Amino acid sequence: MFPECLTEASFPLYVRARELLEQAIKCGPGGRRSGPLQYLDSLIVPALTAQGIELSRNQDFDRAEHVLVTAITIQQWLYHPTHEDLSNPLLALGDVYALQRRLREAETAYLRALGISAKSDARIEQHKKALVCLIDLLGRQERRHEEFQMRASLERLGRENPFVVKDRPNKPYE
Numbered sequence: 001m002f003p004e005c006l007t008e009a010s011f012p013l014y015v016r017a018r019e020l021l022e023q024a025i026k027c028g029p030g031g032r033r034s035g036p037l038q039y040l041d042s043l044i045v046p047a048l049t050a051q052g053i054e055l056s057r058n059q060d061f062d063r064a065e066h067v068l069v070t071a072i073t074i075q076q077w078l079y080h081p082t083h084e085d086l087s088n089p090l091l092a093l094g095d096v097y098a099l100q101r102r103l104r105e106a107e108t109a110y111l112r113a114l115g116i117s118a119k120s121d122a123r124i125e126q127h128k129k130a131l132v133c134l135i136d137l138l139g140r141q142e143r144r145h146e147e148f149q150m151r152a153s154l155e156r157l158g159r160e161n162p163f164v165v166k167d168r169p170n171k172p173y174e
Contacts, residue, residue: 017044020074045075049089056096068093087117087126094133103137110134128157 048071055064071089079085094109114130117123131154138147 017048017070017074020044020077021070023077045071045078045085045089048074049092052089052096053092056092056099059099061096061100064096065093068096082116082119084116084120084123087113087120087123087130090116091126091129091133094130098133098137103141107134107137110137124157124160128154131157 048067052064052068052071055061055067068089072086072093075083075086075089090109090113094106094113097103097106097109110130110133113126114134117127117130131150135147135150135154138144138150
C-alpha cells in the first residue's frame with residue numbers, strides 16, 4: 001500500500017494506519033472509536049498526507065489519491081467529518097485532482113477544506129490556500145463571477161487580524 005516512502009522508522013505508523021482504516025470500514029460512517037486516542041494515531045494522518053504529497057510530486061497520482069483518501073477516511077473516523085486536521089489532506093487531494101484536470105472533484109475537495117478551515121481560527125493559512133486554489137480552478141473554467149467573489153473573500157481575509165477572525169466566509173462564493 002505504501003512501498004516507496006516506507007522507512008523502518010515509519011513502518012509502525014503505516015501498520016497502525018491499515019488497522020485504523022480496517023476498523024473504520026467495519027464500523028461504517030456512524031461508528032466512532034471508543035477510548036482515548038493513542039499518540040501514534042495522531043501521527044498517522046500527517047504522515048499519510050506527506051506521503052500523498054510526495055507521490056503527487058512524483059506524478060504517481062493514482063497512489064497519491066489512494067493514500068490521501070485513506071488519510072481522510074482515518075481522520076474522519078478518529079474524530080469527525082469537519083475536524084480541523086482534515087484541511088491539509090483535503091487540500092492535497094484537491095491538488096492531485098487539479099493536476100489531473102479533474103476539476104469538479106478538485107473543487108469539491110477545496111470547498112470542503114475551505115468550509116473546515118473557516119470554522120477554525122488556527123487554520124487561516126489553509127483557508128487562504130483553499131481560496132487561492134479555488135480562484136485558479138474557477139479561472140481555468142472561465143467562471144469569472146465566482147472567481148471574482150473568491151478574490152473578494154481572499155482580499156477581505158488579507159485585511160483581517162488573524163487572531164480575531166469573525167466573519168470568515170465558509171460557504172462558496174460568499
